[in-house]
Amino acid sequence: MNVQTALRMALLIWLGSLFALLGIQRFFVEPLSSTVATIAVFVGQVSLLLLIAPAMLRSGSRGPLLVCLAMLLYFVHGVWQWNSPMKLFGILEVVFSLGAFITAWILLKVMPKDGAIP
DSSP: OOHHHHHHHHHHHHHHHHHHHHHHIIIIISOOSSHHHHHHHHHHHHHHHHHHHHHHHSSSSHHHHHHHHHHHHHHHHHHHHHTSSOHHHHHHHHHHHHHHHHHHHHHHHHSOOTTOOO
């Protein structure tokens, strides 16, 4: 296993942790009054993760770059939640988004440059 594969697997773990955290929060801790509304809000929250995960698995630098950009939104959302009564979810969202951002950034640094001979 090379370094890029290990970093992509670590990135999948970070994204999966963020997906699970948002699901636990939305369905078990702070559900909305109707199930349809809860599902709609959850799909809206994780739609960005679902869009960038396949791109992240492909070779190339576009996927990790999209992960870096998307994690900025989740980081801001986590900081916003940090000031709510459920502080733990905000702290965990910040940690998971920073972990994914740093892993994607390292993956971008480790990838070979265009035109470089491997």
